Each structure stands twice: as C-alpha cells, then as structure tokens.
Amino acid sequence: MIGWIEIVQDIVYFFSLYYVVFWVLVLLDDEPVQKKLKGQPEVSILIPAYNEEGNVIPTLKSVEALDYPKNKIAVYIMDDGSTDNTYKEALAYSKLMLKNHDYKRVVVITQKNKGKYAAMNAALKMVDTEFFASLDADSMPKKDALKKIMECFGDEKVAGVSPVMKVYKPSNTLQTIQYFEYLVNHFYKSVIKKLDSIHVLPGPLSVYRTAVVKKLGGFREAHKTEDMELAMRIQKAQYKITQCNDAFVYTKAPYSLKSLYRQRHRWNYGTFRNLLDYKKMIFNRKYGDFGVFQLPMIMLSGLLGIIVLGLLSHAFWKGVRPFFRLLQLYNYNIIELIRQSSMNIIWLDIDLRSLITFMIVFGLTLMIMWLSFRLYKQKYGLKTTLPFIFYLFFYYLFLAVVWLGVFKDYIIGTKVGWRK
Amino acid sequence: MRVFQKRRYLFAFIITAAIFFIGFFFGFLMDIQRANYFTDMNNVEKLNIRSLELQQQFLKDNTFKNQCSAFRFMFDKAIVELENNRDRLDNYNEQSKVKQADFELLMREYTISQINFLSIANNLKISCANSSDFVTVLYFYSDQATCPSCDNQATVLDYYKMHLKQNILIFAINEKLDKSEPLVALLKNVYNITSYPTLVVENDVYPGYVDKNAMDKILCDRYKANETRSLICG
Numbered sequence: 253m254i255g256w257i258e259i260v261q262d263i264v265y266f267f268s269l270y271y272v273v274f275w276v277l278v279l280l281d282d283e284p285v286q287k288k289l290k291g292q293p294e295v296s297i298l299i300p301a302y303n304e305e306g307n308v309i310p311t312l313k314s315v316e317a318l319d320y321p322k323n324k325i326a327v328y329i330m331d332d333g334s335t336d337n338t339y340k341e342a343l344a345y346s347k348l349m350l351k352n353h354d355y356k357r358v359v360v361i362t363q364k365n366k367g368k369y370a371a372m373n374a375a376l377k378m379v380d381t382e383f384f385a386s387l388d389a390d391s392m393p394k395k396d397a398l399k400k401i402m403e404c405f406g407d408e409k410v411a412g413v414s415p416v417m418k419v420y421k422p423s424n425t426l427q428t429i430q431y432f433e434y435l436v437n438h439f440y441k442s443v444i445k446k447l448d449s450i451h452v453l454p455g456p457l458s459v460y461r462t463a464v465v466k467k468l469g470g471f472r473e474a475h476k477t478e479d480m481e482l483a484m485r486i487q488k489a490q491y492k493i494t495q496c497n498d499a500f501v502y503t504k505a506p507y508s509l510k511s512l513y514r515q516r517h518r519w520n521y522g523t524f525r526n527l528l529d530y531k532k533m534i535f536n537r538k539y540g541d542f543g544v545f546q547l548p549m550i551m552l553s554g555l556l557g558i559i560v561l562g563l564l565s566h567a568f569w570k571g572v573r574p575f576f577r578l579l580q581l582y583n584y585n586i587i588e589l590i591r592q593s594s595m596n597i598i599w600l601d602i603d604l605r606s607l608i609t610f611m612i613v614f615g616l617t618l619m620i621m622w623l624s625f626r627l628y629k630q631k632y633g634l635k636t637t638l639p640f641i642f643y644l645f646f647y648y649l650f651l652a653v654v655w656l657g658v659f660k661d662y663i664i665g666t667k668v669g670w671r672k
Numbered sequence: 673m674r675v676f677q678k679r680r681y682l683f684a685f686i687i688t689a690a691i692f693f694i695g696f697f698f699g700f701l702m703d704i705q706r707a708n709y710f711t712d713m714n715n716v717e718k719l720n721i722r723s724l725e726l727q728q729q730f731l732k733d734n735t736f737k738n739q740c741s742a743f744r745f746m747f748d749k750a751i752v753e754l755e756n757n758r759d760r761l762d763n764y765n766e767q768s769k770v771k772q773a774d775f776e777l778l779m780r781e782y783t784i785s786q787i788n789f790l791s792i793a794n795n796l797k798i799s800c801a802n803s804s805d806f807v808t809v810l811y812f813y814s815d816q817a818t819c820p821s822c823d824n825q826a827t828v829l830d831y832y833k834m835h836l837k838q839n840i841l842i843f844a845i846n847e848k849l850d851k852s853e854p855l856v857a858l859l860k861n862v863y864n865i866t867s868y869p870t871l872v873v874e875n876d877v878y879p880g881y882v883d884k885n886a887m888d889k890i891l892c893d894r895y896k897a898n899e900t901r902s903l904i905c906g
Binding site for chain 2: 262265266269270273274277278447448490537538539540541542544545573574577578581582589592593596598600601603604605608609612
C-alpha cells in the first residue's frame with residue numbers, strides 16, 4: 253500500500269535523481285574555451301584577520317612565496333580588533349616583507365572589531381590595483397595559484413575567480429572527511445562553472461575585478477557570509493564568476509565536530525538568509541541557469557537533506573525497534589536471543605526497488621568521487637578508507653543536522669555570529 | 673539576459689522519469705514474482721493440510737496410535753512454514769504497490785489454511801493427547817492506525833514462539849479480512865472480538881495488549897510437562 257512516507261520518498265528520490273542527471277548532462281558538455289589574460293597586472297591581496305595569532309605569519313609567508321612579480325603585489329593586512337597578538341605579528345612580519353622584497357605596498361591596518369566585511373571595505377578604499385584578492389588569515393596558496401587565477405580574467409565580463417581549496421594537512425578523521433568534501437566541491441564547481449552558476453567566492457584567495465566590486469558597493473555584512481552575498485550581487489549584475497581548476501589554496505579545516513558544526517551552521521545560515529534576500533532571482537529566467545536551476549537547488553538541498561534524515565531515521569527506528577523490544581523481553585541477554593533466533597530469508601524478501609535505488613545513487617556517488625580525484629590530481633590512499641566511508645554514508649546526514657539547526661534558528665530568530 | 677538550454681532541462685526530466693519508471697517496473701516485476709511464489713506455496717500448504725487431515729484420520733485407528741510423535745513432527749514443520757509465509761505475505765502486502773488485489777486474495781487463502789491448521793491442532797489434542805502439550809493462540813490484529821499496540825503484541829508473541837517453540841501454536845488473523853473472508857467474520861463473532869489486539873488462548877478471550885508478565889500467567893497452568901512449565905512459570 254502506498255502511504256505518505258512512500259510518496260515523500262518517491263518525491264525526494266525523483267528530485268535528487270533529476271539533480272544528478274542534470275549535472276551529468278552538463279558534465280558531458282564541452283568545456284568552454286576560456287580566454288586567457290595576457291600579462292601580469294597589479295593585484296592587491298587583502299588579508300582580514302581576527303585572533304589569528306600563529307596563523308597570520310604562515311599565511312604571509314605563503315604570500316611571500318607566490319610566483320608573481322613582487323612589485324605588482326600590494327598587501328593589506330586588516331586586524332579586526334584581535335584580542336591576541338595578531339596585529340603585532342602581522343606588523344613585525346610586514347616590515348620583513350618590505351625589507352626583503354620590492355612589494356608595491358605592505359600595509360597593516362587595525363580597527364575595532366566590526367566584522368570581516370568592514371575590514372575588507374576599509375582596505376578596499378585604499379586599493380588602487382585593477383584586481384584584488386581576499387585571503388583568509390588561516391589559508392595558504394600554492395606558489396603558482398595567483399598566477400593561474402589571474403590568467404582566468406581574459407574575459408572582460410569575469411568579475412571574480414575562485415581558487416580550488418584543499419584541506420591543509422588533514423590530521424584526524426574529521427579533517428580527512430572534509431578533505432573529501434572539498435574534493436567533491438571542487439568537481440561540483442568545475443561543472444557548474446560551465447553554466448556560469450557559481451554562487452560563492454570563498455575567502456581563501458578569490459580574486460575580484462576591483463572596479464566591479466567598487467561599483468557594486470563593496471562588501472556587506474550579509475549574515476556573516478559576505479563572500480556569498482557579493483557573488484550573488486556579481487551574478488545579479490550579469491557579470492561572470494569562474495573557478496580556476498588548477499589554482500590550489502590550502503586552508504585549515506575545523507578539527508572538532510563542534511567547531512565544524514559552528515562553521516557549517518554559519519555558512520548555511522548565511523546561504524539561506526542571502527537566498528531569501530535575493531529571492532527575486534530564484535526561478536528568474538533573466539539569470540539563466542543560475543536563477544532557474546542553481547539557486548532553487550541550493551534552497552531545496554537543505555530541505556531535502558532534512559527530509560532524507562527524517563526518512564532514514566524512521567526506517568532505522570522501524571527496523572531496530574522490534575529487535576530492541578525482543579531484546580528487552582530476553583532481559584538484554586543478546587546471546588540467548590541470537591541462539592533462539594532462526595534466519596529465514598529468501599531472495600524475494602529483498603526490496604529490489606530500494607536496492608536498485610541505492611545502487612544507482614551509490615554508483616553515481618562513486619563515479620563523482622572518481623572524477624573528483626582525477627580533477628583534484630590526487631590518488632586515493634588506502635589509509636583514508638575509514639574517513640572515506642564516513643564521508644560517503646554519514647557526512648551528508650551531519651550536514652542535514654546542520655540544516656535542521658539553521659531552520660530552527662531562523663524560525664526562533666536566534667542571532668548567528670562568527671563564533672556561533 | 674543570459675541564455676539557458678530548455679532542451680537540457682527537458683532531457684534531464686525524460687531520463688529521470690525513465691529511470692524512475694524502471695524502478696517502478698522492477699517493483700511490479702517483484703510483485704509478480706512474489707505473488708507467483710505464494711501461489712505455489714499456497715498449493716503446497718493445501719497439500720500439507722490434505723495430507724495432515726488424512727493422517728489424522730488414520731490416527732483415530734488404534735493401529736496407528738503410536739505414530740503420534742511422527743505426525744506431530746510433520747505438523748510442527750508444516751505450521752512453522754505456514755507462519756513464516758504468513759508473516760512474509762503480510763510484509764509483501766505492505767510493500768506491494770501494484771498487485772495488491774492479488775496479495776489480498778492470497779492473504780485470504782493463508783487465513784483459511786491457518787484456520788484449517790487450528791482445527792487439526794484441536795483434533796490432535798484429542799487423538800494424540802500425550803504428545804500434544806501445546807497451547808493454541810489466536811491473535812487478532814489490525815493495522816497501525818486501528819491498533820497502535822499490535823506491533824508490541826506481535827513482538828511478545830514472537831518471543832514466546834522463539835522461547836516455547838512447538839509448545840505454542842500462534843495463528844495470526846488480520847481482522848481487516850473480515851469483509852472479504854466470511855470465516856474471519858465468523859471467528860470475530862464467535863469470540864466477540866471488538867478491539868485489537870485480542871488474544872484467544874485455548875478459547876479464553878483476552879482483549880487489549882497482553883504483556884510478558886500477564887502472558888506468563890495465562891500460559892503457565894496450561895502446560896502439563898514440568899519441563900515446559902519451567903520455561904515460563906519461573
């Protein structure tokens with residue numbers, strides 16, 4: 253009999269399948285020819301920092317190591333009212349940078365804590381180069397990252413270029429799981445860029461066309477996700493955003509589940525609120541695939557995640573509850589329960605439809621993982637099998653829990669800060 | 673104004689719908705396979721019943737009196753198969769999306785088989801009294817909406833089936849079949865079944881959920897052998 257759970261299941265399955273099929277079709281499209289920018293224009297690198305003592309110097313060192321003419325780089329380090337030694341460390345190292353190289357400029361600014369967007373705007377006022385990059389103070393670009401990103405600005409309509417992020421030295425299971433997540437995200441963005449549908453320019457070394465950003469009014473508070481909001485505004489103004497597939501930037505990923513939850517809550521909450529702020533773009537053909545497909549799907553993905561979490565919890569509960577009841581009747585003597593149980597399974601007991609659904613989803617997931625590894629120029633290491641299994645089967649359930657928190661906070665009106 | 677390919681959206685929809693309907697098709701094939709399996713099994717059950725009924729006729733004759741244990745062995749084997757298949761049929765019926773009418777018909781046939789077995793069991797108590805230290809339980813259940821505690825009751829009965837094995841014969845009757853199967857309506861009427869779950873233990877009616885403690889008390893005095901009694905009487 254078809255109950256409401258089966259109907260919901262079928263709807264979720266249909267939408268998820270449509271989403272994947274659509275992206276597979278996009279994947280099969282030819283790669284658009286990207287016009288390369290000739291020469292190496294001047295770039296400002298803006299490094300906002302809040303309590304990044306110990307992180308800011310490695311980041312500045314990675315800037316120093318960039319394979320790009322130093323005299324074409326201006327560095328702005330904006331201390332956003334840190335309560336630790338971030339400012340002192342940045343100031344001391346900036347002097348060294350100026351002493352050792354012929355940078356166009358190295359400036360350290362400090363201000364009262366106002367948030368990242370305010371720090372970025374403060375520096376943006378001083379920027380006089382055609383391009384500028386934002387670089388989070390816990391991120392380190394590869395030597396050739398900036399050079400490669402700049403090449404992607406060949407098309408005048410390109411206003412922002414995103415790098416490819418990698419988790420910096422993953423040292424525990426959770427960080428390795430995030431490593432896989434970043435890997436798949438990279439693949440995903442490499443596909444959606446074909447449709448000009450990138451919706452975020454992340455903090456670690458995204459490069460912008462200065463004139464466009466200034467024309468659009470700089471950065472906004474935007475529910476603590478200024479990078480996404482600015483990308484939305486760029487898309488709205490009909491400029492292009494692309495990803496440079498071989499410009500890698502290393503970023504430090506949260507080490508604990510609690511800090512990961514906080515980070516993802518902030519990101520997802522900001523995404524959700526920004527989507528509400530730009531709701532007129534959703535399903536709007538004026539914005540092409542970005543409006544018709546990408547934005548509704550972002551909105552829907554959180555909701556679908558929660559529904560899937562609910563359905564799986566229901567199925568798990570339904571399957572496990574009789575066993576626990578039986579165990580209770582056996583006074584929790586599991587050995588006796590197993591001894592008295594008899595297995596009576598025939599092949600017809602297998603729910604073929606669910607099995608096929610699972611196999612299709614699993615097969616597509618493995619295909620995406622394989623393509624992601626190839627694009628990331630990485631080989632799968634056997635040592636990472638356990639995090640890989642966790643990533644495949646549990647990580648998206650964790651993200652659904654995050655979305656649940658996001659909707660809860662939105663409904664009850666909880667304020668979300670950087671440390672939430 | 674950006675361009676976007678309507679064709680891609682449509683093509684993705686067609687592919688998705690195709691995969692989706694392949695899934696439905698497999699579900700349909702599965703339903704057919706399951707219905708066929710039960711049609712075959714049903715024929716086996718009918719044959720088992722005919723064979724057991726015939727054997728029971730022989731047992732009335734003094735020449736075959738000492739064959740009770742052999743008969744009991746066959747009876748137990750057949751009843752385990754019957755209960756397994758009824759349980760399976762119940763699950764398949766729940767999962768079925770297209771062959772529901774067929775499954776309901778099969779459910780009717782299985783219910784009739786169960787009642788046949790119940791009748792054989794009752795006769796067995798007379799013809800083979802010494803090798804028939806078992807209790808018969810008729811379990812009337814309904815769907816989740818009508819009977820929220822039926823799942824719990826089924827688990828308690830599962831426990832006794834696992835614990836007492838051939839010393840308890842449980843016949844689960846879906847009360848919803850009363851509209852299609854007059855025998856179910858008749859039994860409901862005879863035992864005055866108005867709420868679910870209801871257990872009929874050797875003709876005594878126990879309406880409502882019966883937990884393990886209550887069930888122990890109900891069953892305890894009904895066994896003759898000390899060995900069986902010790903399993904539940906503490």
